[in-house]
Amino acid sequence: xxxxxxxxxxxxxxxxxxxxxxxxxxxxxxxxxxxxxxxxxxxxxxxxxxxxxxxxxxxxxxxxxxxxxxxxxxxxxxxxxxxxxxxxxxxxxxxxxxxxxxxxxxxxxxxxxxxxxxxxxxxxxxxxxxxxxxxxxxxxxxxxxxxxxxxxxxxxxxxxxxxxxxxxxxxxxxxxxxxxxxx
Amino acid sequence: xxxxxxxxxxxxxxxxxxxxxxxxxxxxxxxxxxxxxxxxxxxxxxxxxxxxxxxxxxxxxxxxxxxxxxxxxxxxxxxxxxxxxxxxxxxxxxxxxxxxxxxxxxxxxxxxxxxxxxxxxxxxxxxxxxxxxxxxxxxxxxxxxxxxxxxxxxxxxxxxxxxxxxxxxxxxxxxxxxxxxxxxxxxxxxxxxxxxxxxxxxxxxxxxxxxxxxxxxxxxxxxxxxxxxxxxxxxxxxxxxxxxxxxxxxxxxxxxxxxxxxxxxxxxxxxxxxxxxxxxxxxxxxxxxxxxxxxxxxxxxxxxxxxxxxxxxxxxxxxxxxxxxxxxxxxxxxxxxxxxxxxxxxxxxxxxxxxxxxxxxxxxxxxxxxxxxxxxxxxxxxxxxxxxxxxxxxxxxxxxxxxxxxxxxxxxxxxxxxxxxxxxxxxxxxxxxxxxxxxxxxxxxxxxxxxxxxxxxxxxxxxxxxxxxxxxxxxxxxxxxxxxxxxxxxxxxxxxxxxxxxxxxxxxxxxxxxxxxxxxxxxxxxxxxxxxxxxxxxxxxxxxxxxxxxxxxxxxxxxxxxxxxxxxxxxxxxxxxxxxxxxxxxxxxxxxxxxxxxxxxxxxxxxxxxxxxxxxxxxxxxxxxxxxxxxxxxxxxxxxxxxxxxxxxxxxxxxxxxxxxxxxxxxxxxxxxxxxxxxxxxxxxxxxxxxxxxxxxxxxxxxxxxxxxxxxxxxxxxxxxxx
Numbered sequence: 001x002x003x004x005x006x007x008x009x010x011x012x013x014x015x016x017x018x019x020x021x022x023x024x025x026x027x028x029x030x031x032x033x034x035x036x037x038x039x040x041x042x043x044x045x046x047x048x049x050x051x052x053x054x055x056x057x058x059x060x061x062x063x064x065x066x067x068x069x070x071x072x073x074x075x076x077x078x079x080x081x082x083x084x085x086x087x088x089x090x091x092x093x094x095x096x097x098x099x100x101x102x103x104x105x106x107x108x109x110x111x112x113x114x115x116x117x118x119x120x121x122x123x124x125x126x127x128x129x130x131x132x133x134x135x136x137x138x139x140x141x142x143x144x145x146x147x148x149x150x151x152x153x154x155x156x157x158x159x160x161x162x163x164x165x166x167x168x169x170x171x172x173x174x175x176x177x178x179x180x181x182x183x
Numbered sequence: 184x185x186x187x188x189x190x191x192x193x194x195x196x197x198x199x200x201x202x203x204x205x206x207x208x209x210x211x212x213x214x215x216x217x218x219x220x221x222x223x224x225x226x227x228x229x230x231x232x233x234x235x236x237x238x239x240x241x242x243x244x245x246x247x248x249x250x251x252x253x254x255x256x257x258x259x260x261x262x263x264x265x266x267x268x269x270x271x272x273x274x275x276x277x278x279x280x281x282x283x284x285x286x287x288x289x290x291x292x293x294x295x296x297x298x299x300x301x302x303x304x305x306x307x308x309x310x311x312x313x314x315x316x317x318x319x320x321x322x323x324x325x326x327x328x329x330x331x332x333x334x335x336x337x338x339x340x341x342x343x344x345x346x347x348x349x350x351x352x353x354x355x356x357x358x359x360x361x362x363x364x365x366x367x368x369x370x371x372x373x374x375x376x377x378x379x380x381x382x383x384x385x386x387x388x389x390x391x392x393x394x395x396x397x398x399x400x401x402x403x404x405x406x407x408x409x410x411x412x413x414x415x416x417x418x419x420x421x422x423x424x425x426x427x428x429x430x431x432x433x434x435x436x437x438x439x440x441x442x443x444x445x446x447x448x449x450x451x452x453x454x455x456x457x458x459x460x461x462x463x464x465x466x467x468x469x470x471x472x473x474x475x476x477x478x479x480x481x482x483x484x485x486x487x488x489x490x491x492x493x494x495x496x497x498x499x500x501x502x503x504x505x506x507x508x509x510x511x512x513x514x515x516x517x518x519x520x521x522x523x524x525x526x527x528x529x530x531x532x533x534x535x536x537x538x539x540x541x542x543x544x545x546x547x548x549x550x551x552x553x554x555x556x557x558x559x560x561x562x563x564x565x566x567x568x569x570x571x572x573x574x575x576x577x578x579x580x581x582x583x584x585x586x587x588x589x590x591x592x593x594x595x596x597x598x599x600x601x602x603x604x605x606x607x608x609x610x611x612x613x614x615x616x617x618x619x620x621x622x623x624x625x626x627x628x629x630x631x632x633x634x635x636x637x638x639x640x641x642x643x644x645x646x647x648x649x650x651x652x653x654x655x656x657x658x659x660x661x662x663x664x665x666x667x668x669x670x671x672x673x674x675x676x677x678x679x680x681x682x683x684x685x686x687x688x689x690x691x692x693x694x695x696x697x698x699x700x701x702x703x704x705x706x707x708x709x710x711x712x713x714x715x716x717x718x719x720x721x722x723x724x725x726x727x728x729x730x731x732x733x734x735x736x737x738x739x740x741x742x743x744x745x746x747x748x749x750x751x752x753x754x755x756x757x758x759x760x761x762x763x764x765x766x767x768x769x770x771x772x773x774x775x776x777x778x779x780x781x782x783x784x785x786x787x788x789x790x791x792x793x794x795x796x797x798x799x800x801x802x803x804x805x806x807x808x809x810x811x812x813x814x815x816x817x818x819x820x821x822x823x824x825x826x827x828x829x830x831x832x833x834x835x836x837x838x839x840x841x842x843x844x845x846x847x848x849x850x851x852x853x854x855x856x857x858x859x860x861x862x863x864x865x866x867x868x869x870x871x872x873x874x875x876x877x878x879x880x881x882x883x884x885x886x887x888x889x890x891x892x893x894x895x896x897x898x899x900x901x902x903x904x905x906x
């Protein structure tokens with residue numbers, strides 16, 4: 001899907017919000033074409049999975065008409081959509097983490113760092129980010145790729161800004177270690 | 184600035200990378216970067232993060248999926264409420280905090296009160312400590328699923344397992360562990376103390392009445408006891424494996440792998456592996472792993488064979504491992520040693536009983552020698568409370584049946600009932616059998632009455648952790664039907680016709696059961712009430728599982744003068760009654776997540792596409808599960824029977840297509856059955872199914888209406904969903 005022909009501050013854009021809220025499928029499709037790609041990229045970065053990102057975006061747009069009234073128009077629409085999407089993605093990560101086959105005993109598993117370090121020379125950035133623990137990747141992506149403040153990240157994740165800083169620090173260390181084989 | 188002499192903190196490097204620092208901070212970090220290659224690389228990596236997935240595009244296919252979901256009535260409540268950052272009470276609450284947020288954001292498909300989706304069903308249970316010592320006090324914090332959010336208090340139910348507990352989870356194993364009360368954070372909290380003898384527990388949370396259950400998508404939550412070093416106890420892992428038996432084989436394999444990794448010097452730990460590898464991974468992979476097991480066993484043997492004073496667990500473990508790798512010489516050595524050094528070991532006693540059983544079955548000795556010689560073995564086993572007691576008593580009772588020895592039956596029945604876990608499914612079998620012997624008729628009747636009473640009282644200990652009280656009521660009634668039918672039959676035979684008919688009516692009122700209806704119809708016929716008999720036969724004829732032409736044959740024999748119109752009207756009424764009865768047990772839910780499948784011709788399909796517009800039976804099977812393979816023929820017949828009505832059967836297999844798989848399909852004569860490989864296991868996850876065979880029936884919109892269906896119930900369920 002290509003970019004959008006509708007700018008985000010145009011009257012058409014403002015009209016979309018009302019039409020989506022009224023259940024207009026064409027308006028929903030137009031909104032998807034306008035912001036779908038940007039939102040998909042956020043979901044992809046957060047979940048590190050195309051399938052999961054698609055599912056998150058699917059859930060967002062399926063629920064939008066009934067939730068559109070929650071957007072009060074004070075901030076940008078894309079910003080609001082990204083926040084909702086990020087929450088959905090984090091919910092999914094949490095659910096997936098519970099579903100995943102978690103090792104019974106910590107000593108049984110080689111963590112992402114260990115695996116990444118072993119393969120540092122051939123891992124590209126995307127793969128290394130994907131191997132980060134979900135809670136660290138979430139902070140890294142929200143901070144570096146999406147530009148959220150630690151306060152905003154804290155609100156999204158249900159943690160304090162200080163904890164967000166700590167997680168970012170751990171993410172950066174793991175990232176460096178995995179890419180360059182150092183700790 | 185001290186940064187000049189040491190590396191800036193990661194947060195500052197991240198801020199520099201995203202140009203989010205103040206001008207002063209920016210300059211200071213820049214000065215450091217001039218001299219520090221390592222930090223320059225880090226900044227470059229962080230900037231690269233900004234461009235992750237920057238070429239990705241949202242697809243038209245996804246938009247179509249969204250619009251299709253909307254037009255099909257799909258709705259979702261989005262997590263739009265603002266979150267507050269609560270101060271953390273202790274480090275461990277971080278996960279709970281995230282879970283609280285996540286639960287608040289739970290996606291709800293809003294389609295009717297009886298529907299549930301995965302998000303609605305599952306909350307988050309945190310146990311502290313997560314790896315307790317036996318006897319520890321455990322604090323439970325539960326962030327409720329959407330379905331359980333409205334309750335001020337919730338019940339934490341548990342299945343406590345002790346080292347002597349057997350595999351599978353039948354019988355009265357469940358108990359109420361704690362009541363969780365809603366706290367100021369919105370989470371529910373409570374405490375319970377593990378009984379000292381308990382090594383493993385499976386847990387679920389439910390409403391006070393038990394009408395709503397959160398079983399973690401049928402995975403349950405777990406307590407695995409550990410030692411001081413937080414290493415799970417050997418017995419805890421063994422009990423986990425036994426608890427998973429029949430409900431999640433793959434997790435069972437993972438458990439025994441963990442057991443062997445944590446206890447590498449215990450032969451018993453390794454002895455579990457070959458069987459699980461064969462069951463879960465298939466013959467080809469299991470065969471390839473056998474050489475490694477043989478090397479490991481040889482090393483054990485070399486180290487242990489010459490040593491004296493080994494524990495019974497080690498010797499028994501070596502024997503089991505030798506059997507698993509099919510080493511007959513080693514098997515013989517370790518068996519002799521076990522028998523010599525540990526004559527009262529449960530394994531030795533059970534093997535001795537087995538030998539007697541086989542000698543008797545092969546008529547190597549005179550009739551009755553088994554019962555004489557097994558007595559001292561039984562006495563020692565019972566004294567030791569050997570775990571194999573239930574198997575031994577089962578063997579003995581089956582020998583009494585083969586020998587038609589009513590005196591031996593009279594001896595072994597009380598033993599059987601004393602040591603076997605009480606399960607209602609065995610009562611009709613044994614009851615019916617005992618009723619054939621005049622001297623045991625009273626014992627058989629008592630057994631049936633006890634079971635009927637038990638099912639009527641429905642003690643909560645029998646209710647599985649995954650079952651709601653309503654589901655258990657239905658299950659109890661279904662289990663009571665054959666018990667009551669046998670009892671009714673016996674009462675009528677004994678001349679107590681009124682009590683017998685009342686009992687039969689009660690059985691028939693407990694749900695749709697062609698077998699019970701048939702028995703009732705035959706009884707009415709024998710008593711000369713032809714109208715009542717025919718009306719009841721009409722119910723059997725209305726059932727889609729009955730043979731074609733059944734109704735006509737019955738009518739021709741029983742009442743040839745009955746008009747076709749009247750008979751047709753009775754059958755039509757019975758169909759309506761069946762439909763209502765079947766739909767009463769429906770719990771519709773929507774599937775979430777991808778359901779990608781691979782066809783036998785290599786095409787990728789989605790279950791939602793395959794099932795759309797058709798009543799669909801989804802059958803999970805595995806070539807490693809004989810029971811599921813054995814059902815394939817019946818599934819093919821169901822598919823054939825309903826193909827003209829548009830209903831489908833999809834057989835979902837857990838193994839890739841291979842010559843071996845094709846051979847199985849050919850041998851079972853099911854080459855026309857649509858078989859799909861769940862190549863990403865996401866269909867299995869969407870259904871939350873982890874064992875075989877497992878059957879589901881979906882309506883034409885793709886909703887799962889019936890879960891874990893019995894094979895014989897599937898035709899009725901399909902018929903109930905067809906227009």
